Amino acid sequence: MNEIKLFCPATIANLSCGFDVLGLCLDNVGDEMVIRKSAQKGIRITKIIGADLPLETENNVSGVAGLALLETVNPDFGFEIEIYKNIKAGSGIGSSAASSAGAVFGINALLGYPYSTKDLVQFAMQGEKLACGNAHADNVAPALMGGFTLVRSYSPLDIIKIESPSELYATVVHPQIELKTSDARSVLKQTVSLKSAIMQWGNVGGLIAGLYTQDYDLIGRSLHDEIVEPLRSVLIPGFDLIKQAALENGALGSGISGSGPSIFALSKGAATAEKIAKAMSAVYEAINLPYEIHVSKVNSEGVKIL
Amino acid sequence: MNEIKLFCPATIANLSCGFDVLGLCLDNVGDEMVIRKSAQKGIRITKIIGADLPLETENNVSGVAGLALLETVNPDFGFEIEIYKNIKAGSGIGSSAASSAGAVFGINALLGYPYSTKDLVQFAMQGEKLACGNAHADNVAPALMGGFTLVRSYSPLDIIKIESPSELYATVVHPQIELKTSDARSVLKQTVSLKSAIMQWGNVGGLIAGLYTQDYDLIGRSLHDEIVEPLRSVLIPGFDLIKQAALENGALGSGISGSGPSIFALSKGAATAEKIAKAMSAVYEAINLPYEIHVSKVNSEGVKIL
Numbered sequence: 376m377n378e379i380k381l382f383c384p385a386t387i388a389n390l391s392c393g394f395d396v397l398g399l400c401l402d403n404v405g406d407e408m409v410i411r412k413s414a415q416k417g418i419r420i421t422k423i424i425g426a427d428l429p430l431e432t433e434n435n436v437s438g439v440a441g442l443a444l445l446e447t448v449n450p451d452f453g454f455e456i457e458i459y460k461n462i463k464a465g466s467g468i469g470s471s472a473a474s475s476a477g478a479v480f481g482i483n484a485l486l487g488y489p490y491s492t493k494d495l496v497q498f499a500m501q502g503e504k505l506a507c508g509n510a511h512a513d514n515v516a517p518a519l520m521g522g523f524t525l526v527r528s529y530s531p532l533d534i535i536k537i538e539s540p541s542e543l544y545a546t547v548v549h550p551q552i553e554l555k556t557s558d559a560r561s562v563l564k565q566t567v568s569l570k571s572a573i574m575q576w577g578n579v580g581g582l583i584a585g586l587y588t589q590d591y592d593l594i595g596r597s598l599h600d601e602i603v604e605p606l607r608s609v610l611i612p613g614f615d616l617i618k619q620a621a622l623e624n625g626a627l628g629s630g631i632s633g634s635g636p637s638i639f640a641l642s643k644g645a646a647t648a649e650k651i652a653k654a655m656s657a658v659y660e661a662i663n664l665p666y667e668i669h670v671s672k673v674n675s676e677g678v679k680i681l
Numbered sequence: 682m683n684e685i686k687l688f689c690p691a692t693i694a695n696l697s698c699g700f701d702v703l704g705l706c707l708d709n710v711g712d713e714m715v716i717r718k719s720a721q722k723g724i725r726i727t728k729i730i731g732a733d734l735p736l737e738t739e740n741n742v743s744g745v746a747g748l749a750l751l752e753t754v755n756p757d758f759g760f761e762i763e764i765y766k767n768i769k770a771g772s773g774i775g776s777s778a779a780s781s782a783g784a785v786f787g788i789n790a791l792l793g794y795p796y797s798t799k800d801l802v803q804f805a806m807q808g809e810k811l812a813c814g815n816a817h818a819d820n821v822a823p824a825l826m827g828g829f830t831l832v833r834s835y836s837p838l839d840i841i842k843i844e845s846p847s848e849l850y851a852t853v854v855h856p857q858i859e860l861k862t863s864d865a866r867s868v869l870k871q872t873v874s875l876k877s878a879i880m881q882w883g884n885v886g887g888l889i890a891g892l893y894t895q896d897y898d899l900i901g902r903s904l905h906d907e908i909v910e911p912l913r914s915v916l917i918p919g920f921d922l923i924k925q926a927a928l929e930n931g932a933l934g935s936g937i938s939g940s941g942p943s944i945f946a947l948s949k950g951a952a953t954a955e956k957i958a959k960a961m962s963a964v965y966e967a968i969n970l971p972y973e974i975h976v977s978k979v980n981s982e983g984v985k986i987l
Contacts (some may be wrong), residue, residue, distance in 0.1 A: 392882070393882070393886070394879065394882075395879045396879065396882060396883040396886060397886065397915055440937065457686060495877060502927075525883065525886045525887060525890060526883065527883045527884060527886060527887035527899075527902065527903060528880070528884075528887075528902070533887070535886075535887060535890050535899065537890060558682060563875065564875065565874060565875055565876075566872045566873065566874055566875060567872065567873060567874075567875050567878050568871060568872055568873075569775040569869065569870065569871050569872060569873050569908070570871075572873050572878040572881065572882075572908070573700065573701045573702065574834070575831065575878065576698070576700075576702060576878075576881055576882040577701075577831065577833045577834060578700040578833060578834075579881050579882040579885050579886050579889075580699070580702060580831045580833060580841075580885050580886070580888075580889045581831060581834075581839070582886075583832035583885075583886045583889040583890055584831060584843060584889055584893070587889075587890070587893040587894075588893075593769075593833075593841065596833065596834070597833060602875070602878070651984070671845060
């Protein structure tokens, strides 16, 4: 195999109570990438369609993630990467993670799979480090592994994949505003009350239990964020109305995707997810705020070979 | 049925990362109770063997818990309760919870099971309120329901039972010192760092995932408490040595049982649990500190009819 074409999925990180640890993979929202072997060693980004991103390997997240992998293998050939972006940068659904995940997945495949998919997370994290200064795994892990992922620990890196209940759908609305990650981070408080923290880890426990037992009601009861959402949601126009519209239309829960500005809702079944999409759209249409909206099953496999 | 004899199990609450939310039920450590119908309405505590506890119904945790249940049913007969205590008060393995759980379980059975076992938790919590001023559920829930229990929320009360992996054993050592709950509470800080809180809920997620997948290694990797153990363990003589002895002898993890002074270790298989018991015993023998030690499988059913 000399060339591989990939679907590189968008992801939702910071899933309500699972701030910084829980993410999920979307199924029909994502980029495409073509990766091919080349005689010249190293990595060249030969084409980027759909976004204004750097072509220099060292300045591109897929280049940096790919190089991190290549350093450990050092083959006597190299790779060319073409990127067809659909996920908007800064949307809060893992645009950079999709590119980092795709690059390491594709290169690993063309090398004959020297690494397991889970092992690739550490390399893809280097792309995230370039993108936001922090080698976080909560988008690249679900992008690579699919389903839900729990980043239990960074030191050592310990990632647990949790299969998604079969009828779980996400609705994600992206208001077309710019929300800088630095602003989203600056509103966080470095200390939290013990009481809120206990409620949060009770809900994390409930959410994980709900996923394993396919208990949609329990998933819904657990989808609360006591700590971050109250601080960050004020940065997102119409957040309360969007969330209310989602819950009134049958969402199990709703919250901020990543560090925003996208807002997600989870629901049981495609029909409910579509109904929620309509209700969310109506909120932004009423205030004339441009938006994109996605309805997607949870993707169980992560990056896919096309 | 006019009389019922019960085994009322000890429990471990505040399971490492699961402070205030996660507990488990022990299988061969516990009290016995006999509960029988009587013509006289209300509840009378007719006998207490093995502990110096109040016989007045309103001052006894089993009396108070039983009355909370009876108030909702109001039968035209009453109950007598005999209590044979084996669990020492103040040991940190749910002595009062065993009595509260036994009382409501037995009365419910003699009434023909008007309530599910899970529904009984709310009544047993009233016994805990008498015992420690706080109607907490993290001992009465596992005592009634068995296995592991997650108290996801108090308002509304939401308890999730999680079956224990089949080979999971607990070793519990009880140093014979008095540790007042008020002292154990006073060392807690009312705020925690966001970073520690995130580590804690990552570990709660990992622990729940490990229980559902019977992944003993993951259970072990998740059994950390970033927040409470560092503060409380200094109140328990030899804590660090006991924990080290447990881990060096194959424990998956070790921590404070309840608010102490008992220390628990979890392990895979009875042989490891026994080996840990020997190592823990050696620590307290070396410093001439009297102790009791228990080795028990996790009890999957809670209160048992004898």
